[in-house]
Amino acid sequence: MTDPLLTRLAAPRAPTDTHLDLTDRLVDGWLRVPGPLGYLLVVVGARGVRYLRDAATGEDAFREEYRRRFARPVLASTGRAPRGLLPALRGQPSRPRIDLDDATGFERAVLAATARIPAGETRPYGWVAREAGRPRAVRAVGTVLARNPVPLLVPCHRVTRADGRLGDYMFGAAAKATLLRGEDADVDGLAALADRGVALLGRDTTGVVCLPSCHHARRITDAHRREFRSAAEALAAGYRACRDCRPALPA
DNA sequence: TTTACGGCTGACA
């Protein structure tokens, strides 16, 4: 019904980026900023953060990769980090502007769904696929997240395998665990549940079933916690899906 | 237009 292009054209222009000088408004610029695991290289365009990678990549490789991927050059920025970027990288609830104009519709849907995963919680790839409106495109979700232009800002480290293992990560599986622990996720507890084949946790007083990392699940007392190995098992026991973490239950 | 390739998943040894 509404043409996305028209929507964008009709949108009010972004406020002037006072932290950028004229050059930065014409050409994307990269800068080096501290991140949770070490320094990062970040490309900032006039519309927001466009690209972020580990500084260990090396500046030359970083610039080359950016040029190849976005078909445009990137210069060293003379500006400072845009508003909100540094706090967001420190884990504070800050939302720097992110420019995903080059992403496809599917990529944007995947990144948007991933961005909705609360800090300290995890969701399976299949959950992201469902939230993105392509429930069977699980593998494709992995492909999108593997090339997430703005990791950390779009928290792809919170997307894990369906069996409870953490799965792979752009910066390495160990970094994924470190980041999650830094958000106070109970990585070891979740792994222990997964090892026992527990896929969902229910609260018998409410009949609501959650993904194990859901903040509601963490508050279930031992006396009222009910463990389920599958969604079908929870459904058969009369439980309904938590409205926050939205585990997939068969219809 | 076609093909190959994954940060996956579920089923079955």
Added chain:
DNA sequence: GTGTCAGCCGTAA
């Protein structure tokens, strides 16, 4: 418990 395989699907070349 672990290993393998086929199926899945959006992208890039």
